[in-house]
Amino acid sequence: MSPEEGAPDAAADDAARDYLETTIWAEVDRALSGITARPVTDEEERSVIDLVVRVPPREVVTALRALRDAQGMNFDYLRSLTAVDYEEEGVDVVYHLYSVETRHNVTVKCRLAADRLVVESATSVWRAANWYEREAQEMFGVRFEGHPDPRNLLLPEEMTDVFPLRKSHPLAEIEVLQGEGIAYEEGEL
Amino acid sequence: MNGDIFGLEINIWLDALVRLGLAVALMTVVVMALIYLERKVIARFQQRLGPTRTGPAGILQSPADALKLLGKEDLRPKNADPWVFELAPYFVFIPIFLVFVAIPFAFDWQIRVLELGLLYVLAVSSINIVGWVMAGWGSDNRYAMLGALRAAAQGISYELPLVLALVAVAMVVSLPGDVRGSLNLVEIVAEQGHIPYIVWQPLAFAIFYIAMLAELNRTPFDIPVGESEVVGGPFVEYSGIRWSMFFLGEYTALLLLSLRGAAVFLGGWAWPLGEEVADQNAALGLLYQFTLTAAKAGVLIFTIFWVRATMPRLRVDQLMAFSWKVLLPLTFAQIAANGLVLVYGWPDVVLLAASGGGLVLLAVIIDRAVRRPTPRPGLPSGGLEGEAVR
Amino acid sequence: MVANTPEQEFETRELLINMGPQHPSTHGVFRMVLGVDGEVVTDVVPYIGYMHRGAEKLCETMDFRQGVGYMDRTEYLANFNAELSYVLAVERLAGIEVPERAQWIRMILCELNRLSSHFMFTGAFGTDVGVFGTAFVYSFREREVILDLFEEITGDRLMYAYFRPGGLAWEVPENFETRVHEVLLSARHGIREMDSLLTENEIFLARTKGVGAISAADAVDWGMSGPSLRASGVPLDLRRDDPYLYYPQVDFDVITGEAGDVFDRYHVRLREMRESVRIIEQCMEHLSDGPILPERLPRMLRTPPGEIYERTEAPRGEYGIYLVSRGGNRPYRLKVRSACFSNLQALRDMTIGHYVADAVVILGSIDIVLCEVDR
Numbered sequence: 001m002s003p004e005e006g007a008p009d010a011a012a013d014d015a016a017r018d019y020l021e022t023t024i025w026a027e028v029d030r031a032l033s034g035i036t037a038r039p040v041t042d043e044e045e046r047s048v049i050d051l052v053v054r055v056p057p058r059e060v061v062t063a064l065r066a067l068r069d070a071q072g073m074n075f076d077y078l079r080s081l082t083a084v085d086y087e088e089e090g091v092d093v094v095y096h097l098y099s100v101e102t103r104h105n106v107t108v109k110c111r112l113a114a115d116r117l118v119v120e121s122a123t124s125v126w127r128a129a130n131w132y133e134r135e136a137q138e139m140f141g142v143r144f145e146g147h148p149d150p151r152n153l154l155l156p157e158e159m160t161d162v163f164p165l166r167k168s169h170p171l172a173e174i175e176v177l178q179g180e181g182i183a184y185e186e187g188e189l
Numbered sequence: 190m191n192g193d194i195f196g197l198e199i200n201i202w203l204d205a206l207v208r209l210g211l212a213v214a215l216m217t218v219v220v221m222a223l224i225y226l227e228r229k230v231i232a233r234f235q236q237r238l239g240p241t242r243t244g245p246a247g248i249l250q251s252p253a254d255a256l257k258l259l260g261k262e263d264l265r266p267k268n269a270d271p272w273v274f275e276l277a278p279y280f281v282f283i284p285i286f287l288v289f290v291a292i293p294f295a296f297d298w299q300i301r302v303l304e305l306g307l308l309y310v311l312a313v314s315s316i317n318i319v320g321w322v323m324a325g326w327g328s329d330n331r332y333a334m335l336g337a338l339r340a341a342a343q344g345i346s347y348e349l350p351l352v353l354a355l356v357a358v359a360m361v362v363s364l365p366g367d368v369r370g371s372l373n374l375v376e377i378v379a380e381q382g383h384i385p386y387i388v389w390q391p392l393a394f395a396i397f398y399i400a401m402l403a404e405l406n407r408t409p410f411d412i413p414v415g416e417s418e419v420v421g422g423p424f425v426e427y428s429g430i431r432w433s434m435f436f437l438g439e440y441t442a443l444l445l446l447s448l449r450g451a452a453v454f455l456g457g458w459a460w461p462l463g464e465e466v467a468d469q470n471a472a473l474g475l476l477y478q479f480t481l482t483a484a485k486a487g488v489l490i491f492t493i494f495w496v497r498a499t500m501p502r503l504r505v506d507q508l509m510a511f512s513w514k515v516l517l518p519l520t521f522a523q524i525a526a527n528g529l530v531l532v533y534g535w536p537d538v539v540l541l542a543a544s545g546g547g548l549v550l551l552a553v554i555i556d557r558a559v560r561r562p563t564p565r566p567g568l569p570s571g572g573l574e575g576e577a578v579r
Numbered sequence: 580m581v582a583n584t585p586e587q588e589f590e591t592r593e594l595l596i597n598m599g600p601q602h603p604s605t606h607g608v609f610r611m612v613l614g615v616d617g618e619v620v621t622d623v624v625p626y627i628g629y630m631h632r633g634a635e636k637l638c639e640t641m642d643f644r645q646g647v648g649y650m651d652r653t654e655y656l657a658n659f660n661a662e663l664s665y666v667l668a669v670e671r672l673a674g675i676e677v678p679e680r681a682q683w684i685r686m687i688l689c690e691l692n693r694l695s696s697h698f699m700f701t702g703a704f705g706t707d708v709g710v711f712g713t714a715f716v717y718s719f720r721e722r723e724v725i726l727d728l729f730e731e732i733t734g735d736r737l738m739y740a741y742f743r744p745g746g747l748a749w750e751v752p753e754n755f756e757t758r759v760h761e762v763l764l765s766a767r768h769g770i771r772e773m774d775s776l777l778t779e780n781e782i783f784l785a786r787t788k789g790v791g792a793i794s795a796a797d798a799v800d801w802g803m804s805g806p807s808l809r810a811s812g813v814p815l816d817l818r819r820d821d822p823y824l825y826y827p828q829v830d831f832d833v834i835t836g837e838a839g840d841v842f843d844r845y846h847v848r849l850r851e852m853r854e855s856v857r858i859i860e861q862c863m864e865h866l867s868d869g870p871i872l873p874e875r876l877p878r879m880l881r882t883p884p885g886e887i888y889e890r891t892e893a894p895r896g897e898y899g900i901y902l903v904s905r906g907g908n909r910p911y912r913l914k915v916r917s918a919c920f921s922n923l924q925a926l927r928d929m930t931i932g933h934y935v936a937d938a939v940v941i942l943g944s945i946d947i948v949l950c951e952v953d954r
Contacts, residue, residue: 044905077802079802096916105821126800131923155628
């Protein structure tokens with residue numbers, strides 16, 4: 001059984017984590033010199049297989065560009081860009097990067113304050129960010145400054161005041177039927 | 190002035206009307222049969238059964254479709270140009286039927302013997318492009334417009350090789366008394382009693398066949414009506430009876446061009462032994478000659494169906510380039526070669542050699558051209574999406 | 580009245596053509612507005628979102644096991660691959676060990692699904708290029724054979740919901756191995772037929788070579804993945820580069836193209852199908868008896884807090900599941916990273932400057948599934 005299986009092989013797991021948090025982080029840290037980045041090592045927040053790096057919102061595009069252009073482990077591929085809503089704690093914007101050559105992953109995160117959901121657009125770094133940012137904008141209300149085409153992507157164009165993927169947005173019927181335990185009790189499953 | 194039909198003497202105008210009426214009625218039936226056959230043939234190519242439910246082996250499918258189309262509402266878009274939109278089907282339909290006048294089915298079996306029959310056929314059959322453009326323009330639909338313009342460009346480009354390929358044959362028709370050259374379709378057919386012209390002019394036949402596919406807007410030249418691009422092209426807004434008139438026109442044109450090809454290149458009713466059988470027994474000979482014509486046209490039609498089932502569609506620039514850069518020069522070369530043979534009185538074998546060489550050249554050119562990647566005609570802006578959004 | 584200058588008389592204006600959302604070759608409800616100058620495309624503005632059903636939000640309200648069904652509905656041509664991404668994410672997050680047999684069967688089914696999806700592509704692509712249904716019918720015959728097998732296994736032709744966090748829903752039928760061999764036999768035959776029907780067709784070559792080319796650097800910049808990226812010469816295949824299941828144990832080649840044009844995107848897929856057949860054959864050798872679910876699977880699946888971005892190589896490219904959990908039996912946030920979403924972004928870059936007819940072919944060569952793009 002390979003370690004990729006998520007097998008509860010504690011020793012291998014720790015070794016992999018060690019590798020992420022030392023070797024890869026060292027590379028990332030070198031690329032991000034001058035930027036206040038820190039790796040997420042907290043048990044509650046970290047990713048199971050990737051290194052997660054937190055960057056302040058002001059510096060995020062600088063950091064992304066530095067990671068893209070870094071020597072050695074250049075994270076030149078934007079896998080995905082999305083946001084996670086933590087209600088009053090703010091919204092995380094998450095960038096999943098990949099290095100095509102060295103085949104390493106890194107996740108860059110920045111936390112936006114709930115009352116100021118603005119971050120610089122990454123379209124200047126990757127053109128791929130275009131649609132992802134449009135989606136995050138319409139779904140979470142995060143404004144990406146400098147985006148060349150900030151129209152709605154998936155939602156109707158005039159629907160600019162509703163942000164469906166925020167936790168505060170109700171999903172009425174389904175929550176009532178399934179989420180809140182009407183369909184089944186906890187012990188039933 | 191009186192003509193006779195079936196041995197009865199009647200007024201010549203009435204006679205023409207009767208013959209034309211017979212032709213139209215016959216054609217409608219033949220077209221329905223053709224549609225049915227095409228569906229069956231292509232179904233076989235695609236490992237399907239085709240129509241099976243309507244009547245035995247589905248033979249009533251076409252009449253059923255025709256009835257359905259007749260019963261459908263005749264829609265006209267609000268913004269369409271009413272006159273142009275509604276008259277367009279007639280401009281496609283009528284010229285095609287006029288072609289009938291000069292097509293020989295068997296010895297002495299045609300509506301009229303025209304001295305310049307070939308010229309008449311070619312002239313009349315290119316009018317229908319006007320109908321296509323009218324349909325495209327009148328529909329006020331951008332797909333229709335695009336399709337109509339494509340049809341016009343294609344029709345004009347392929348008319349030339351088509352006509353010139355036939356002219357090449359008309360040049361070398363040898364008539365009794367050592368005269369060469371005729372535009373009379375009856376004479377052209379009658380002269381092929383021993384050897385059809387496809388033998389002497391294979392290049393002209395190949396060009397004729399390709400140009401015929403293009404003229405008919407059949408695969409691989411179905412660019413004006415390309416389902417996956419312009420969704421039916423000029424016909425996109427038509428429905429019911431008007432749409433079926435286009436359809437009828439299309440299939441009649443298919444039949445007529447095949448008949449023309451059979452007459453000019455494959456020896457029509459004359460080859461093989463058409464006249465000899467008729468000399469023995471008039472009735473049997475007539476039947477035999479009809480069968481010959483039908484069989485030859487049938488083979489051509491079958492190959493057209495076959496091509497349709499196999500080939501993808503060309504692109505509009507490739508189509509134009511193929512006509513102007515490949516087919517047209519080769520037809521000119523063919524005509525020049527024929528001219529030389531006629532002027533210097535060389536034996537007919539030279540015709541075969543020149544034409545055969547041209548055919549090989551055509552094959553080589555096509556083979557080389559398709560393997561070359563096409564460059565992008567316009568330059569990409571490379572800008573982000575949305576920059577050009579107004 | 581002011582007389583027009585000759586320039587104004589002959590002023591050419593860009594014609595806008597609206598393609599879709601109802602159009603035979605947009606492969607679903609996709610709309611693009613083409614600006615054309617004559618036949619040359621000068622601008623492309625794609626519109627998506629017609630199929631947006633909020634699968635991500637719905638999954639947040641569901642038990643981990645219920646989410647599998649929604650994954651089916653995002654990627655309806657490669658459901659097993661979509662399910663796989665999701666169940667792997669849940670398993671890794673929850674630390675569930677999956678029995679060996681279940682993993683091998685998953686691998687076989689995913690590769691079979693890749694075959695069926697690529698058959699769908701070759702057929703639909705043939706239609707885009709203008710073959711009157713023949714390529715479509717031939718490839719659908721092969722796809723049908725595969726779907727029959729899936730139906731025998733899962734009871735459904737499209738929405739399988741067969742993978743579970745921890746393994747499989749139920750055991751495969753007894754004649755599974757013979758049936759897979761039969762399917763492979765017909766698939767191999769079908770690949771050969773596609774080769775002779777399309778790859779060797781002169782007009783097909785003329786229509787696809789050099790059309791919609793995109794360079795390796797541009798493709799990476801646009802975040803393209805899967806065969807569309809590999810056609811540009813970037814050997815990125817997650818089965819090899821970021822291995823999951825038992826892919827390190829089987830031998831297969833990563834197929835790449837050179838020019839990154841439409842023909843390469845088609846040909847990479849076709850050659851990839853042969854590799855899939857190879858992979859399945861090797862998987863069949865490894866298949867042994869055993870359980871298909873772990874012995875101790877909790878009745879209520881809960882995950883510790885944490886997050887995971889699980890990515891797998893679906894037929895159309897990287898299918899990623901970003902799963903954030905704060906504990907409990909439901910995802911806190913689930914993001915589906917769909918391959919076509921990124922690939923489709925590059926459409927504008929690929930299309931501008933080509934002919935209208937090429938726009939259709941280029942769109943077809945990306946092999947979009949709109950349900951996956953919109954989610």
